[in-house]
Structure formats: structure tokens, C-alpha cells
Amino acid sequence: MCSYKQLLEKVQTLFASENFMGNPAQLYEPIKYTLSLGGKRIRPVLLLAATDLFGGDIEAACPAAIGIETFHNFTLLHDDLMDKSPIRRGQPTVYRKWNENIAILSGDAMNILAWRYFLKQPHKNLHQILSTFEKTSMEICEGQQYDMNFETRDDVTKNEYMEMIRLKTAVLLAGALKIGALYADAPDDDIEQIYNFGIFIGLAFQLRDDLLDAYGDVSTFGKQTGTDIKDNKKTFLLLHAIEKCDKNQQEELRRLFSYTPADPSHKIERVLEIYDSLDIRTDVENEIGKLHSQASTCLDAIHRSNNDKQPLRELAESLLERNV
Amino acid sequence: MCSYKQLLEKVQTLFASENFMGNPAQLYEPIKYTLSLGGKRIRPVLLLAATDLFGGDIEAACPAAIGIETFHNFTLLHDDLMDKSPIRRGQPTVYRKWNENIAILSGDAMNILAWRYFLKQPHKNLHQILSTFEKTSMEICEGQQYDMNFETRDDVTKNEYMEMIRLKTAVLLAGALKIGALYADAPDDDIEQIYNFGIFIGLAFQLRDDLLDAYGDVSTFGKQTGTDIKDNKKTFLLLHAIEKCDKNQQEELRRLFSYTPADPSHKIERVLEIYDSLDIRTDVENEIGKLHSQASTCLDAIHRSNNDKQPLRELAESLLERNV
Numbered sequence: 270m271c272s273y274k275q276l277l278e279k280v281q282t283l284f285a286s287e288n289f290m291g292n293p294a295q296l297y298e299p300i301k302y303t304l305s306l307g308g309k310r311i312r313p314v315l316l317l318a319a320t321d322l323f324g325g326d327i328e329a330a331c332p333a334a335i336g337i338e339t340f341h342n343f344t345l346l347h348d349d350l351m352d353k354s355p356i357r358r359g360q361p362t363v364y365r366k367w368n369e370n371i372a373i374l375s376g377d378a379m380n381i382l383a384w385r386y387f388l389k390q391p392h393k394n395l396h397q398i399l400s401t402f403e404k405t406s407m408e409i410c411e412g413q414q415y416d417m418n419f420e421t422r423d424d425v426t427k428n429e430y431m432e433m434i435r436l437k438t439a440v441l442l443a444g445a446l447k448i449g450a451l452y453a454d455a456p457d458d459d460i461e462q463i464y465n466f467g468i469f470i471g472l473a474f475q476l477r478d479d480l481l482d483a484y485g486d487v488s489t490f491g492k493q494t495g496t497d498i499k500d501n502k503k504t505f506l507l508l509h510a511i512e513k514c515d516k517n518q519q520e521e522l523r524r525l526f527s528y529t530p531a532d533p534s535h536k537i538e539r540v541l542e543i544y545d546s547l548d549i550r551t552d553v554e555n556e557i558g559k560l561h562s563q564a565s566t567c568l569d570a571i572h573r574s575n576n577d578k579q580p581l582r583e584l585a586e587s588l589l590e591r592n593v
Numbered sequence: 594m595c596s597y598k599q600l601l602e603k604v605q606t607l608f609a610s611e612n613f614m615g616n617p618a619q620l621y622e623p624i625k626y627t628l629s630l631g632g633k634r635i636r637p638v639l640l641l642a643a644t645d646l647f648g649g650d651i652e653a654a655c656p657a658a659i660g661i662e663t664f665h666n667f668t669l670l671h672d673d674l675m676d677k678s679p680i681r682r683g684q685p686t687v688y689r690k691w692n693e694n695i696a697i698l699s700g701d702a703m704n705i706l707a708w709r710y711f712l713k714q715p716h717k718n719l720h721q722i723l724s725t726f727e728k729t730s731m732e733i734c735e736g737q738q739y740d741m742n743f744e745t746r747d748d749v750t751k752n753e754y755m756e757m758i759r760l761k762t763a764v765l766l767a768g769a770l771k772i773g774a775l776y777a778d779a780p781d782d783d784i785e786q787i788y789n790f791g792i793f794i795g796l797a798f799q800l801r802d803d804l805l806d807a808y809g810d811v812s813t814f815g816k817q818t819g820t821d822i823k824d825n826k827k828t829f830l831l832l833h834a835i836e837k838c839d840k841n842q843q844e845e846l847r848r849l850f851s852y853t854p855a856d857p858s859h860k861i862e863r864v865l866e867i868y869d870s871l872d873i874r875t876d877v878e879n880e881i882g883k884l885h886s887q888a889s890t891c892l893d894a895i896h897r898s899n900n901d902k903q904p905l906r907e908l909a910e911s912l913l914e915r916n917v
Contacts (some may be wrong), residue, residue: 303889384708399723406705411616
């Protein structure tokens with residue numbers, strides 16, 4: 270069994286040894302750039318951890334691990350273009366460093382490149398692996414569309430939000446785990462459990478992200494805090510606050526989330542005051558705890574030893590208790 | 594054996610019976626819209642024709658036929674966005690009817706949807722079928738990038754142009770034929786011949802397109818003629834003319850292709866005068882004839898009866914002698 274740290278090193282070595290170049294250079298340079306920016310490499314690590322958990326051959330699953338991270342980075346590349354985000358991982362995004370058309374086309378090529386990696390290694394479960402990848406990919410597009418729809422709606426519910434983040438974020442963690450398990454030819458009931466483990470972890474991961482954006486320590490989080498409030502984003506925090514507060518606060522929140530002042534500091538401060546008066550932070554921490562415990566129940570049900578499950582347990586904890 | 598007409602009817606029935614909808618509707622409506630606009634459906638017809646030629650089961654290849662057309666339409670959707678083309682098949686393009694972000698995301702989803710269709714039907718050659726599709730898809734992105742690169746270069750050669758249209762246009766016709774042949778489990782040497790047949794047909798098809806844009810009859814072609822000249826596009830006609838003409842004409846052509854007058858009619862007229870003085874039209878007709886004959890040599894070499902090859906022969910003729 271590999272530890273979480275060993276798996277991460279394995280993934281980092283994989284990415285360092287891939288070239289990602291081809292002709293014409295103008296198509297492949299943005300791909301290489303995007304895939305070299307780093308990041309936490311959560312999805313490929315999850316994939317290999319699942320293969321390892323079920324005693325599979327990690328080497329055979331490595332191309333798929335690169336493939337799933339390539340797909341993830343493709344979605345970030347196109348999302349950054351759609352959101353007009355100038356910076357990703359401290360560097361200019363592709364559409365800013367090059368231009369919009371380069372971002373569209375190199376993203377399209379990355380989407381296809383992901384399939385190339387998945388097809389590199391024949392495997393008896395390949396049809397199921399590819400079908401899982403395809404279903405997951407499509408669900409992520411659906412999640413992104415729901416997210417875009419929510420921008421212009423003011424009646425989004427917490428349930429709708431959870432379904433959106435299930436599609437946009439959780440299914441890729443779950444899909445990575447399921448694919449890893451398929452490489453190890455794990456039994457069906459264990460595959461279902463590890464998939465659901467991924468869903469709960471993914472949901473909790475996104476709620477942690479929402480919390481960090483509002484309450485994170487800039488020096489450790491690395492990103493500006495309060496950007497969701499500044500950008501009038503409907504996060505779990507806001508939707509929960511709107512559900513919990515009285516009519517006056519609801520009106521104030523709706524007003525605060527409907528304008529974009531040049532200096533957002535007072536707006537952010539006032540929103541956080543309302544959140545604090547409603548104990549939103551505690552409630553979301555509790556929600557994360559609940560999801561984490563549901564994830565643990567799924568992991569417990571898997572027919573492997575406790576010791577074998579340690580890397581995934583660690584990984585879940587590092588994702589949910591992180592402050593970065 | 595099915596005739597070309599029967600195969601086209603089969604493909605049209607296939608598309609008419611697919612729903613293409615899902616949730617959220619905002620993601621799937623542009624997909625349904627794009628796939629319902631029609632078009633010549635050349636690629637799925639080629640795919641099924643190849644399956645039929647080698648005695649395969651057309652029904653088993655039908656999802657792949659939908660998949661290849663879905664992929665083709667995804668590339669048109671994103672190309673229209675990148676080129677800012679307002680009209681496709683007489684209707685507003687997706688980015689105009691909706692917006693740019695919807696065009697990016699629904700295109701991404703169509704790229705994935707193509708894989709869904711390819712994965713619908715298990716097949717003993719599925720790994721090779723999917724690898725062919727992946728390679729073809731990536732080559733089309735490469736071709737599109739070369740095309741974009743050519744816009745800002747003034748030293749593009751005829752050879753570079755032929756390589757660009759091989760990637761951007763020909764490999765998808767060739768790939769469709771190869772995939773169809775793989776569904777019929779055709780022998781390797783025949784697969785190579787039918788692939789090359791597709792490449793030659795594809796190159797000739799694009800040269801015919803270039804010719805029609807300059808010399809087509811608006812009433813039958815359905816599109817405005819002279820748009821390539823108006824838009825300063827480096828077509829085979831221009832590159833051949835530049836290669837063939839004297840220094841004075843070369844300078845005039847470069848000057849004509851470096852500005853965009855409000856009324857392009859005089860510019861178009863003058864370019865066509867130069868083309869005519871150089872017999873460009875005849876040369877390109879001859880080039881198309883040569884490619885057509887190279888395609889026929891490939892088709893002849895395939896180990897099937899002349900009668901069985903009739904639909905593909907017809908299809909090639911209809912593509913290359915078309916005036917629409």
C-alpha cells in the first residue's frame with residue numbers, strides 16, 4: 270500500500286515526465302502551460318489510491334490518472350474563459366496570456382487529449398472505465414450550466430445548490446475513485462461505496478471552499494477572501510443565511526448581493542456580520558462534518574482492511590480540514 | 594448493399610428519431626438546434642457505406658454514425674464562434690442565437706456526447722475504433738490551429754495548405770470510412786486503402802469548396818460567392834496563383850489580399866481577372882481530377898466487387914462534381 274504522500278509524489282513524477290508538446294506549437298503550448306501550473310492533483314491521486322486500495326496495478330492506471338487531471342484542467346481553462354478570470358494558480362489564465370480563440374481550441378484539444386490517455390492502456394474493464402469517464406464529463410458540463418443559470422436567478426434553493434455542486438465538483442472526485450477501482454477490478458458493491466464516498470467528500474470539499482472564501486486566512490489560503498461576496502455569488506453560506514434569517518435581514522442580504530461597489534470592503538464586512546449573527550459558519554462546519562461522516566460510513570463498508578483504507582482517510586481529512 | 598440514397602435516408606431517419614435533450618435545457622437546446630439544422634450528413638453516410646461495403650452490420654455502426662456527425666457539428670459550432678460567423682445553414686449560429694458562453698459549453702458537451710454515441714455499442718474492435726476517433730479528433734484541432742496561424746502569415750505555401758486541409762477536413766472523411774470498415778472487421782490492407790480513399794476525396798472536396806466560393810453560381814451554391822476573396826482567405830486558388838504569376842501580379846495580389854474595402858465587388862472582380870489570366874480555374878479542376886483519380890485507385894485496390902463499391906463511387910462523384 271502506498272501512503273497519500275507516496276501517491277502524490279508518483280503523480281507529480283508522472284506530470285514532470287510528460288512532454289505535452291506537439292505540432293503546431295500554438296495548439297500545444299497552452300496545454301503544456303496549463304498542465305504544468307501544478308495544483309493539488311487531487312483527482313489523479315484519488316484514482317491511484319482507489320486502484321491501490323483494491324490491490325490493483327497502479328502502473329496500469331497511471332495514464333488514466335493523467336487523463337482525469339487533463340480533463341479537469343480543460344474544464345478550468347474553459348471556465349476561466351467563461352468567467353473572464355485573469356489569474357489561475359498565481360499565473361495569467363490561457364485566454365489572457367494568449368487569446369480567446371487559443372483558449373477555446375486548446376481547451377477542446379485537452380478534452381480530446383484526456384481520451385488519448387484513457388485509451389493508452391488496454392484493460393478488461395475499459396468499456397466501463399470509458400463510460401464512467403464519459404458520464405462524469407457530461408455531468409460536469411451540466412453542473413457548469415446550472416451554475417451559469419443560477420447567476421441570473423434569485424430563487425435558488427440550498428437543495429438546488431447541492432445538486433449543482435454534486436455535478437460540477439463531486440462527480441469528478443467520485444468518478445476518479447470509481448475508475449481507479451475499475452482498474453483494480455473491484456467488486457460492484459465496493460465500487461458503489463467508493464463512488465458515494467467520493468460524492469460526500471466532493472460536496473464537503475466545495476462547502477469548505479465556500480467557507481474559506483468568506484473566512485479563510487489570506488496568508489495561508491493564497492487567494493483573496495470575500496470574492497464570492499464581492500461577486501454576488503450564490504454560495505451555500507448565502508443560501509443557508511437567506512433560509513435562516515428574518516424578513517428584514519433577507520431584504521438586506523438581497524440588496525447587498527445585487528450591487529457591486531467599487532470598494533467592496535464595507536459590503537463584505539456587513540455580509541459577514543449578518544452571517545455571524547446567524548451562526549452560519551458553525552452551521553456550515555456542522556454540514557461539512559455530517560458529509561464527512563457519511564463519507565466515512567461508505568469507506569467503512571468497503572471490504573478492505575482498515576489499514577488499507579488509511580491513505581483515503583488521510584486524503585479526505587486533508588481536503589476537508591485544509592485551510593488552503 | 595444499400596445505395597447512397599438509401600444510406601442517406603437511413604442517416605436522416607436516425608437523426609430525426611434522436612431527441613438530443615436533457616437537463617438543464619439551456620445546455621441541451623443548442624445541441625439539439627445544431628444537430629437539427631441538417632446539412633449533407635456526408636460523414637455518417639461514409640461511415641455506414643464503409644460498414645456496408647465490407648458486409649458489416651449497419652445497425653451496429655449507427656450510434657458511431659451519429660457520434661461522428663455530432664463531433665463534426667461540435668467543430669462547426671466552435672469554429673463559428675472563433676470566426677464570429679453569424680450564419681450557418683441559413684440560421685443564426687449558436688453564439689449569436691444564445692451567447693458566447695453557451696456556445697463554448699454546449700460545444701464542449703457535444704464533443705463529449707460524440708463519445709457517448711461511440712460507447713453505446715460494444716464491439717470487438719472498439720478500442721481501435723475509439724483510438725481512430727481520438728486521433729482524428731486531435732488532428733482536426735491541429736488543422737484548425739494551422740488555419741488560424743495562416744491568417745497572420747504571408748508566406749504560406751501550397752504544400753502547407755494541403756497539409757492544413759488534410760488535417761482540418763480530409764481526416765474526418767477518412768476516419769469515418771476507417772471506423773465504418775472497423776465495424777465490419779475489414780482486413781488491415783483494405784482499411785488502409787479506404788482511409789486513403791477518404792483522404793484524397795477530402796482534399797478534392799476542399800478544393801472544390803475553394804473553387805465554388807470563387808466561381809459558384811449563387812442561385813445553386815446557396816452561399817454568397819467571393820467571400821474568401823473578400824475575407825482575404827489564403828485558399829488553394831490564391832496560393833497557386835501567387836506561385837504561378839509574375840512579380841507584378843504577385844504584388845497586386847498581395848495588395849488586394851491585404852485590405853477590406855466596404856464594397857468588395859471591384860476587389861473580387863479584379864482578383865478573378867488575375868485568376869482567369871493565369872487559368873487558375875482549369876488548374877484547380879485538374880488538381881481535383883488528379884485527386885479523384887488517386888481516390889479511385891485506392892477504391893479499386895479494395896478486395897470487394899465493383900458492384901459493392903458503387904455507392905462509394907457515387908458518393909465521391911456527388912461530392913466532387915457538386916455545384917452546391
